[in-house]
Amino acid sequence: MGGMSSSDPRTQATPDETFDVIVIGGGPVGENAADRASRTGLSVAVVEAELVGGxxxxxxxxxxKALLRPGAALAAARAVPGVEASPTLDPGPILARRDEMVSHWDDSGQVQWLDGAGISLVRGLGRLVGPRLVEVSPEDPDADVDDLPATRLLAARHAVIVATGSVPVLPDTPGLAETDPWSSREATSVQDVPASLVVIGGGVVGVEMATAFTDLGSKVTLLSRGRLLGRSEPFASEAVAAGLRAIGVDVRLGVSVTGATSLPDGGARLAYDGPQGKGSVAGAQVLVATGRVPRTGDLGVEAVGLEPGKGLAVDDQLEVQGVEGGWLFACGDVTGRVATTHQGKYEGRVVGDVVAARFGKVRPEEARAAGASGSAGEAPEPWSRYAATADHGAKTQVVFTRPEVASVGLTEAEAKKAGLPVRAVSYKLGSVSGAVLVAEGYEGTAQIVVDTERQVIVGATFVGPDAAEMLHAATIAIVGQVPLARLWHAVPAYPTISEVWLRLLETYGL
Incomplete structure (x- = not known):
């Protein structure tokens, strides 16, 4: 796709302001990129159209997580004999605490952090209009931006970093848009809990919000085309489905929504095809949680020869491919490589370090490590902080359902598809000595995927109450490529659930 015409007034105009680096997107990913990029003396601006903090x-x-924690805490208390626990949750205080957690949707604290870090904030929607040029409009994303007096033109001396994240997908199901469905935004910012909720989608948002709204008192039905958490290990999917049903969620799998109709008294009825044929379900509110796509549709990427609506392809140093000059970078959801905040923040730190080393005042060896001009073709050292290595084999994720699902690295299926010689080993967490201290009838499963040639772990999944807190040990084992024979000497404390590491290694054959 061709770039913008050289006669376009936005490429000919004198910039209103010039910075060394411009970051488009002021969420946590963009904040990390901006912070790291500024550390070698570069001037940095963050462009954000909504709330800083993203x-x-x-x-x-x-x-x-503020909505999910009360139910998890109550369930944990009920699981310990002798603890008296209220049989219900009060939505009012839960929503009030949620409001506190999000600072009542006031970003002044985040803005203060930017100011303290010496990073300039430019309010408005940022669009690329040419090489190293960003037009910032105060208009909303759907407004006409050709009114040049209402815009500001920013120029970057060295680099532009895109951290615009992703946007939810609304399926083109007949009638669905007319029912005024929620996305995840409306669900997490709810002020009035609906009597009933129909969730479309069995991914992370779908299963977490099904849990939260059941806790808040809604009657929840979840419709999923495939198994829940389809990218997780099958045993994790089954455990989450069982957990949802145990708290009262009507989980219907193998279901494709075919149509939607608004009801006279509010709410909607959804028609679907399922394993038992056609059916329907009604709810006071519908939540669509069928996935997200990189936010590039309103970014102006066509001005630099890229196709809008698609993720920005990057190399491991987060430089956007297909754009000449080595000035455009991207990190987080917009790349299509990651789908979690923590992994996106990791990419933000990597790209910020790359930009700081390439264009800031650093030692020559640091510049070379970051792929600075004159060292083209030099690959960073393995696990260098100038390369997003973890994107390939050490991505982490936690799903805060009951039970929790925590995973890192490759699933068994992914490892086999990659051609690795692997063996999966699992162990029931309830059989570990420390489990009985945590909960009566504790149930859960731990699994590691072992590369049998190198004798290192390449994937791990933990399912159970508070399983998230067990994940980082597995992450270190995978990133550090710790041989099993050495891992054997990492002695877990007794009595804790982490003793499962000993049992996993024994099961493997050590």
Whole structure:
């Protein structure tokens, strides 16, 4: 696709401001990129159209976990004999605490952090209009941006980093848009809990919000085309489905929604095809959680020869491919490589370090390690902080359902598809000595995927109450490529659930 015409007034105009680096997107990913990029003396601006702190702070990670934690805490208390626990949760205080967690959707604290770090904030929607040029409009994303007096033109001396994240997908199911469905934003910022909720989608958002709204008192039905958490190990999917049903969620698998109709008294009825034929379900509210796509549709990428609506392909140093000059970088969801905030922040740190070393005041060896001009073709050292190595084999994720699902690295199926000689070993967490201290009837499973040639772990999954807290040990084992024979000498404390590491290695044959 061709770039913008050289006669376009936005490429000919004198920039209103010039910075060394411009970051488009002020979420946690962009904040990390900006912070690291500024550490070698480069001037950095962050362009943000909404709240500084982004999706995670106000509509995703933080509010969703605030909604999920009360139910998990109550379930944990009920599992210990002798602890008196209230049989119900009070939505009012839960929503009030959620409001506190998101600072009542006020980003002044985040803005203060930018100011303290010496990073300039430019409010508005940032669009690429040419090499190293970013037009910032105060208009909303759907407004006409050709009114040049209402815009500002920023120029980057060295680099532009795109960290615009992703946007939810609304299926083109007949009638669905007319029912005014929720996305994850409306779900996590809810003020009035609906009497009933129909969730379309069995991914992370779908299963977490099905859990949270059941806790809040909604009657929840979840419709999923395939198994829940389809990219997880099958035993994790089965455990989450069983957990949802145990708390009262009507889980219907193998279901494709074919149509939607608004009801006279509010809410909607969804028609679907399922394993037993056609059916329907009604709810006071519908939540669509069928996935997200990289946010490039309103980014102006066509001005630099890229196709809008698709992820920005990057190399391991997060430089965007297909753009000449080595000035355009991207990190987080917009690349299509990651789908979690923590992994995106990791990419932000990598790209910030790369930009700082390439264009800032650093020692020559650091510049070379970051692929600075004159060292083209030099690959960073393995596990260098100038390369997003973890994107390939050490991505981590936690799903805060009951039970929790925590995973890192490759599933058994992914490892086999990659051609690795692997063996999966599992162990029931309830059989570990420490489990009985945590909960009566503790249930869960731990599994490691071992590369049998190198004798190292390449994947791990933990399913059970508070399983998330067990994940980092597995992450270190995978990133460090710790041989099993050495891991055998990492003695777990007794009595803790982490003693499962000993049992896994014994099961493997050590």
């Amino acid at each position: 999706e995670c702070s106000y509509w995703a990670c933080m509010p969703s």
